[in-house]
Amino acid sequence: MSAVTGIENISTILVIGAGTMGRQIAMSAALAGYSTIIQDISADGLTAARTELEGWAASRVAKGKLEQGVADAALEKLGYSTDLDTAAATADFVIEAATERLDIKTSIFEKLGVLAPAHAILATNSSTLGSSKVADATGRPAQVCNMHFFNPALVMKCVEVVRHEATSDSTVETTMELARRLGKEPVLINREVPGFIANRLMGAIQREALFLADQGIASIEDIDTTARTALGHPMGPFALMDMVGLDVIDFIAQATHAETGADEDAPNPRVASLVAEGKLGRKSGVGFYDYS
Numbered sequence: 001m002s003a004v005t006g007i008e009n010i011s012t013i014l015v016i017g018a019g020t021m022g023r024q025i026a027m028s029a030a031l032a033g034y035s036t037i038i039q040d041i042s043a044d045g046l047t048a049a050r051t052e053l054e055g056w057a058a059s060r061v062a063k064g065k066l067e068q069g070v071a072d073a074a075l076e077k078l079g080y081s082t083d084l085d086t087a088a089a090t091a092d093f094v095i096e097a098a099t100e101r102l103d104i105k106t107s108i109f110e111k112l113g114v115l116a117p118a119h120a121i122l123a124t125n126s127s128t129l130g131s132s133k134v135a136d137a138t139g140r141p142a143q144v145c146n147m148h149f150f151n152p153a154l155v156m157k158c159v160e161v162v163r164h165e166a167t168s169d170s171t172v173e174t175t176m177e178l179a180r181r182l183g184k185e186p187v188l189i190n191r192e193v194p195g196f197i198a199n200r201l202m203g204a205i206q207r208e209a210l211f212l213a214d215q216g217i218a219s220i221e222d223i224d225t226t227a228r229t230a231l232g233h234p235m236g237p238f239a240l241m242d243m244v245g246l247d248v249i250d251f252i253a254q255a256t257h258a259e260t261g262a263d264e265d266a267p268n269p270r271v272a273s274l275v276a277e278g279k280l281g282r283k284s285g286v287g288f289y290d291y292s
C-alpha cells in the first residue's frame with residue numbers, strides 16, 4: 001500500500017456532486033487556494049453550481065466582505081467536469097458529495113480506487129453512511145474516511161472527520177489539517193455511530209420540537225422563537241429542518257432507524273407526510289413554513 005499524501009502534497013481537490021453541499025465545499029477549497037474540480041454527471045447541475053457560486057462571489061464583493069481579486073482567483077481555481085475518469089486522475093484529495101445512496105457511492109468509490117492516484121485520500125461527505133461501507137471497494141481502505149460538512153458549507157465551521165476501523169492515522173491527520181486550511185474547525189469521531197455527533201444532537205432537539213408541536217402544546221413559530229431567544233440557536237428547529245430539506249431530514253431518520261432500530265430514531269409521520277405532499281422546505285417553497 002502506498003503512503004498517504006501529507007497535507008503539503010495536496011494541490012488538487014476533486015468534489016464529486018454539484019448539489020447544495022458539493023458546490024459550497026468546492027468553493028471553500030478554491031477560496032483556500034486549491035485547484036478544485038467539481039464533477040457531476042449532470043451538465044445542468046454543474047451550470048447551476050457555477051451560476052450560484054459566481055453570484056455568491058459577486059454579492060460578497062458587493063457587500064465588501066470579499067476582495068474582487070480573491071473572488072476572481074477562487075473562481076479561476078474552480079473547474080467543472082462531467083467526466084469522472086479524467087477528473088479523478090489528477091486529484092490528490094477527493095470529497096464525494098453525491099446522492100446518499102449506497103449503490104451509487106459504492107460504484108463511485110470503486111472507480112476512484114482505480115482512477116485516483118495511489119496517494120490520494122478518498123473522503124465522503126455522507127452524513128448517514130459510514131465510510132467503512134465503501135472503503136473496501138477502493139482497494140485502499142486505510143485512505144478512506146468521512147469528511148462531513150454542514151449546510152451552508154461556506155459558513156458553518158464544523159467538519160466531522162469520522163474514521164472507520166481501518167482508516168490510517170495519516171489519513172485522519174491530513175483530513176483534519178485540510179479542513180483547518182479550508183477555514184473549518186474539524187472534530188474527530190473515533191468510531192462510526194449513526195448520525196455522528198451533530199445529527200444526533202440535532203435529532204434530539206427536532207424530536208422534542210416535533211413532540212411539542214404534535215401534542216398541540218405550542219405552535220411551531222413559538223417553539224422556533226424559544227430555541228432562538230432562550231437557547232441562543234441561530235434558527236429554530238422547524239426553520240432549520242426547512243433549510244436542510246424535509247426529504248433529507250426524513251432520509252436521515254430512516255437511515256438511522258434502520259441501523260439502530262431505536263424507537264426514538266423512527267421517522268416522524270408529520271415530516272414524512274409533508275415530504276409525500278412534495279413540501280420539502282425552502283427548496284420547494286413550502287415546508288413547515290410557506291416561503292412563497
Ligand code: CAA
Nearest residue numbers: 065127149150151152154155156199202234235240244248
Ligand atoms: N450560502 C452561503 N452563505 C450563506 C447562506 C447560504 N445558503 N445563508 C447565509 N449565508 C451567509 C450570509 O451571506 C451571511 O454572511 P455575512 O454575515 O458574512 O454577510 C451569513 O451567512 C449570515 O447570514 P444571514 O445574516 O442572512 O442570516 P443568519 O445570521 O440567520 O445566518 C445561517 C444564516 C448561517 C444559516 C444561520 O441561521 C445558521 O447558522 N443556522 C443554523 C445552520 C445549521 O444548523 N446548519 C447545520 C444543518 S445540519 C447539516 O447540514 C448536516 C446534515 O447532515 C444534514
